[in-house]
Amino acid sequence: MAQQNAYTLRLAAPSEEQTFRLVELPPELLSIVESETSELSLTIKGKQSDDAVLCSSSTTYALRAVTVSNAFFIVQPAQLIVEDGEEGDTTLEITGQVKDIIEVHKAVPRLDRLNGLMRGSEWNGEDEDMDDRNRRRYTYEQVSGVVQASTEELGEGLREAHVLHIGGKLRSLPPSQLSMILEAILTSLVARSLAPKNVPLDEFLDAMEEDHDLPRDVIRGVIAWYGDVSEERWRADMASLVREIGLGLLTELRDNPMTEAEFMTLWEKKVGDSFANEITLDLLHVRLTNRVPRLIYLTISQGYFLQPEPPSKALVYFPHTALPATPAARFADLFLARPRWLSEDMEPFLKGLPGGDSKTVRDALLVKFARKSEAENGTVWWSTRANYT
Template identity: 40%
Template sequence: MDETEVVFPWTTADAGTFKLLELPPDLLKLVEAYIEGNASLNLSVKGGAEEDAVLCTDEKTYTMRSVVLSNSVLVLTPAPEAGEGMGDKVVIQDELHDIIELVPSLPKLHKLKGILRGLEYDEGYEDEEMMDEDEEFDNTQTGTFSYADAMHLQASEGELRRGLRDMRILDIGGRLRPIAPSYLNTILELILNHLVSHSLHHDAVPVDELSAAMKDEHEVDRQVTTQVLLWFGTVKDGKWEMNAEEVIKQIGLGILRPHKDAPIAEQEFLEKWKSAVGDTFESYISLKLLEVCTSARTSHSGNYLSSMSRDTFPAVLALTYFPSSSLPTDPAARFTDLFLTRPKWKAEDIAPYLADVAVDSKERDKLLLKYARATKDAEGMWYTARNKI
């Protein structure tokens, strides 16, 4: 029988030198592909002193949490002097009492709202210090935040890029600036008008021509136009293919945004929406468009609430702007706000407002089980607050 000699060279002072990571299946496949030379692999650990550590790949974020083992695990390595004909000899390097578990989590990008508050890019904005795209950005200036700064947030780079797009944050001369919603609507409406007036099909719009026209005719900076085009479509070989549904949806949300406290009648809203997009794109208009995700890269999220108005006779359907992005990111606080807004929610109505606090439907169901009470009737499943508010 083969024998292995075990050497104990370490003391208790050496304990804790090694940490064991348990890889979830998708990350294990990525590591194996990297070892086989079929994929690149970039891993980084992020998190401040007061934050939970996360591990980021290029596209995903995982929360790192310690799980205690019922049995200790010994870390063994071959002895340096072991060789052929000398028998097997291993050295105990450490004793582990826990492992680090990696749990898929949502990117922690909500801090951007606070960091960039007051730095909105609006119509007529002029900055004497604005730099060309090829100039180096000096992040020692006060009141500025760069893409490099944002890379320290608890999110993968892919999630950060998507987050900046979904939150409509521009990169102007190296500075991140959220575009003012009203100005974004103005730009999109000007783009639609340009396409119609020049008889351009929205599937193949010359980027240089459009950017130049926006600059010369409407004083919209070329950097701004170019980034807006990438938010609402794809650019290939100098041509922009517009995501028409996403553009029309954004314009609709822009019209609805002022009605957060005072609802607007559905018919009045639809008429304003049609007027803003023009006859050419009127066929895209539908309230369903505001409810669904029109981009495969964006999670489904809530945008508005509908109710029967009591201010008119007969009563009419009225819409209230109620975006999920305005709600707290802490699940308990979010459920409190949701049930203060409505004491009773249909399952299909509340689900969109949990998309950005739950990584998947399984986690969303766990949150509903924890914070809400489910009942069922002829109309379907309803949720009310589990605890009295």
């Protein structure tokens, strides 16, 4: 048997003691750390008062400290002076100890802070900046430092909140302003006889300045939400643009209830005859994303409105963004809106909850917070439980 090396163990001097934390990585993060080809980007985010999260380039993870029954000692080779012709002792120093392990779990990005940061940053036209120079404006770097979300999730959150980069600052675009710009875009496409799938970028930006007095950086930022923008061309995604106008009109239902036919007529009027064929109510049930250049993906989205239930004939504005972020509170709001739901109608409003993108998690939430019943015709309904636990 080979002789094992003998080690001398000693405590480090008090001034040399260090603090360590052990982190247990999930498989997808471990593969990133161990990969020789991927770019490692892991950042802990949060204010001092926040529960810290760990962010990769695409995912947010919650951190949870779990106490272990036996403490771990951290040892390192000691720095010893070796005299001429002699080998120093094989000595290890205890430089720290660990009494808990940090577990890492996928979490929903905490984008709600965006609302507060962007409040007061609304862009309502170029001239208004002269009177608003004393208002606080945030850069992307400042927002990224306090919003607990990965780079990709924050980018998606800014896009969902209609936030633009203007003059090095982040500026939110109010719904009324966005609707005006989108209608102006459609008008210019028709007036200039431009093919939506092949729009010359410089010519179009010039047209928006000349026809509507809208700055180039604002228009360039907006059209990037609705298609693929290169240095020379904009390949417009007309379905997502027309859909955005429809979503803007939905907000009017809060104060001005209307039937589906009335809503569709108003929507057609807003987009004009040239693009009326793009309109379908199904557009408001799906979300169109353009993450990969020149490819459009359709994915089921969180809901924005409720179909009328007899005897009512009016559409109901019911945006997922206004619902609580915790499961119990969200189910309470859903059952206040309707006493019973079909599972396929409720599912769009469950996404955005922790794990809500997974059907397994959504099914578990339904079982926990709702009661299942079956009608005589076999239809399955979900209604509220007596108490939420």
